[in-house]
Amino acid sequence: MSVLVGEETRVVVQGITGHQGTLHTRGMLAFGTKVVAGVTPGRGGGTVEGVPVFDAVEDAVRVTGANASCIFVPAPFAKDALFEAVDAGVPLAVIITEHIPFHDMLDMLYYARAQGTRIIGPNCPGLASPGKAKVGILPNVIFRPGRVGVVSRSGTLTYEMVNSVSEAGFGQSTCIGLGGDPVNGTTFVDALELFQKDAGTDAIVLVGEIGGVAEEEAAEFIEAKVTKPVVGYIAGRSAPPGKRMGHAGAIITRGRGTAESKVQALTKAGVRMARFPYEIPDRVREAVATLGGR
Amino acid sequence: MVRLEEWRGKEIFRRYGLPLPKGVLVRSREELDRALDAGTVPFPCVVKAQVLAGGRGKGGAVRFAETPAAVREAVGSLLGTAFKGEKVSAVLLEEKLAIARELYLSVTLDRSRRLPLLMASASGGMEVETLPDEAIEKVWVHPMVGLVGYERRKVARTLSLPGPAQADLEKTLDRLWRIFREEDAELVEINPLALVGEHLIALDAKVVVEDDALFRHPEYEGLQGELTALEEKAHEKGIAFVEIGGDIGVIANGAGLTMATLDVLLQEGGKPGVFLDLGGTDDPRKVAEAFLLMTEAHPKVVFVNIFGGVTRCDTVAKGLLEAMAQAPPRFPLVARIRGNNEKEGVAILKEGGVGSYTDLAESVRHVVALEEGRERAPPLSAARSGGAP
Incomplete structure (x- = not known):
């Protein structure tokens, strides 16, 4: 088992003819993902890496039965691309594009939610269920199939973590890169809920960063709802404090958002915290040991 | 993020029809002389250094002047100097108003709820983050719906304004919301929003525009500043x-x-x-x-x-x-x-x-x-x- 993507996932790549779109279509295919269609307006009829290209998502879905979109479209056009995917009835949209204005993302998030599409990202590496499917740009070589769920706000740091967990002998059910933008389609809490329900996930690794209060909210959720063991790491304990933004930012966070507050909240929720990236495999080993023989 | 100096923020406010004090911006002594000759400098006058740093009032970057000579002296002592490490290259000269009350209004993004947040307080003019939670009215606004009637009434009750100012508040809230959305702002803040007689006037303007939206706002390109x-x-x-x-x-x-x-x-x-x-x-x-x-x-x-x-x-x-x-x-x-x-x-x-x-x-x-x-x-x-x- 896995969450969000699996054997049944059929991917349409929006922006497939661009450099990144083509490069990562190759990567997804090499992972074993069923990439069934690509979309670039005005370029329909051709193929990229053997994948048929359509002018519109609607056509791609009708002809190929695509049920997940991977969006590489540049930021100024990403909102339109997402609306197109939602209107074509695609239930999962993974937005790799970075630098999308959050005002656009607000429209995208609430429209998608109202129409029943889940967004992962934006500005994220995507997600992968080893041995089954990958939607995004995570490097293929770091994964091995298994029963640890990984969720993270970072990109490269996630690869590092997944790699070290794999090298320590622990495979992953699904690895989700949420992206670090101010407005995200999917949050830690959403991912934790999915992993908690997933019969194929025994333990969860959560990789956070300073800023925002998503990790604190994750901690509250873990305390209330998650019975599976969770391992955590927060990057940026020693980062220089950022400039504060007017008065409003300070009112909202009220002292939350620091590495200290996140580590404290997660520790209180029973999460096994790693102080450094290389401590993660040991924490996972301890977490798995508590499961006893499963 | 692109933090705009007060005068740029006020230019946006003016475009959207928010009421502002009368004033003029000067960047040099020559510009000041021309403004004095043209009679565009209001008296009594508030002389405000245009810098991004906070605490201008306490730090001496806001002065008062009753006469042209006093304005010249105040402008001369601010222009070209540094305030908290920032060079003062422009000074805003505005009319000094008889303020009855100072209020606070802002719209920003609440990342945790993933919703725009409107905040209002009857105690403006000071560091709002030092106010207790109960002194700040918070309204989370759905981005696709905008401000609705009951939300405006909630803010109005918090600010408890006299009749004519209530109508001003309706307009102010609308415009604030439109600026937040249309100008791709991370923050739009009026602090203080002053009650002068029976009307509202925005005495300060803080607008922060999102970097990622600059492709829609080339006019703010190059204002990020503060880089080595x-x-x-x-x-x-x-x-x-x-x-x-x-x-x-x-x-x-x-x-x-x-x-x-x-x-x-x-x-x-x-x-x-x-x-x-x-x-x-x-x-x-x-x-x-x-x-x-x-x-x-x-x-x-x-x-x-x-x-x-x-x-x-x-x-x-x-x-x-x-x-x-x-x-x-x-x-x-x-x-x-x-x-x-x-x-x-x-x-x-x-x-x-x-x-x-x-x-x-x-x-x-x-x-x-x-x-x-x-x-x-x-x-x-x-x-x-x-x-x-």
């Missing part, structure tokens, strides 16, 4: 570069990995000074450019920590050697590269005379030892020329 010369150069090349004043230069890829590298360096007693986040790239030239930028920052030792995803290890290795051939560095380099095409990357570096690590903790300890002079490494140029004809 090297940071500026990096920005132009699309490389994230931060100087914090230690000895170790760090080149990593991705914000998370960069922060984690910093955490480990500090833990081991190192003093990181410059950070350079390559981001994702598959172009060796970008890596070379980044390395050359790093050279300009004169670090004592450079630590390259790359996990190859989109950025492949061999790309990084090629870029590093290219840069070192161009400008032989005078500092030792420690490289740790893992991930995509790791073997190829390590082999390329080895051929160029650069050893690399796979273990993070071990590589960091070596970096710190070099920084503290406990270990010596031959300068890379020497190592490299050893193998070259």
Whole structure:
């Protein structure tokens, strides 16, 4: 088992003819993902890496039965691309594009939610269920199939973590890169809920960063709802404090958002915290040991 | 983020029809003379230095003047000076009003709820974050619906204004919301929003525009400011570069990995000074450019920590050697590269005379030892020329 993507996932790549779109279509295919269609307006009829290209998502879905979109479209056009995917009835949209204005993302998030599409990202590496499917740009070589769920706000740091967990002998059910933008389609809490329900996930690794209060909210959720063991790491304990933004930012966070507050909240929720990236495999080993023989 | 000075914020307010005090902006003594001659300087006058730093009132960057001579004196003492390290290159001259009450209004993004947040308080004019929660009315506004009637009534009750000012408030709320959405603002704040007689007037304006939306707002391009010369150069090349004043230069890829590298360096007693986040790239030239930028920052030792995803290890290795051939560095380099095409990357570096690590903790300890002079490494140029004809 896995969450969000699996054997049944059929991917349409929006922006497939661009450099990144083509490069990562190759990567997804090499992972074993069923990439069934690509979309670039005005370029329909051709193929990229053997994948048929359509002018519109609607056509791609009708002809190929695509049920997940991977969006590489540049930021100024990403909102339109997402609306197109939602209107074509695609239930999962993974937005790799970075630098999308959050005002656009607000429209995208609430429209998608109202129409029943889940967004992962934006500005994220995507997600992968080893041995089954990958939607995004995570490097293929770091994964091995298994029963640890990984969720993270970072990109490269996630690869590092997944790699070290794999090298320590622990495979992953699904690895989700949420992206670090101010407005995200999917949050830690959403991912934790999915992993908690997933019969194929025994333990969860959560990789956070300073800023925002998503990790604190994750901690509250873990305390209330998650019975599976969770391992955590927060990057940026020693980062220089950022400039504060007017008065409003300070009112909202009220002292939350620091590495200290996140580590404290997660520790209180029973999460096994790693102080450094290389401590993660040991924490996972301890977490798995508590499961006893499963 | 692009933080706009008060006068730019007020220009936006004016465009949207928010009521403002009468005033004029001057950038030099000559402009002041012309404004005085033209009679556009209001009296009695508030003289406000145009800087982004807060605490202008307490810090003497806001003065009062009753006469042209006093305005000249106040402007002369502010223009060209520095306030909290920021150069004052413009001064706003506004009419001094008889303020009955000072209120607070703002719209920003609440990242945690993923909703715009409107905040209102009857106690404006001061540091609002010091107010107790109950003194601030909070309304989370649905972005696709906008402010609705009951939300406006809630704000109106909190501010309890006289009749005519209530109608002003309706308009002010609408305009504030429109500015937030249409100008791609991260923050629109009026503090204080003054009750003058029976009407509302925006005495200050704070508008912060989102960087990522600048493609829709070319007029704010170039206002980011506050970058060092090297940071500026990096920005132009699309490389994230931060100087914090230690000895170790760090080149990593991705914000998370960069922060984690910093955490480990500090833990081991190192003093990181410059950070350079390559981001994702598959172009060796970008890596070379980044390395050359790093050279300009004169670090004592450079630590390259790359996990190859989109950025492949061999790309990084090629870029590093290219840069070192161009400008032989005078500092030792420690490289740790893992991930995509790791073997190829390590082999390329080895051929160029650069050893690399796979273990993070071990590589960091070596970096710190070099920084503290406990270990010596031959300068890379020497190592490299050893193998070259």
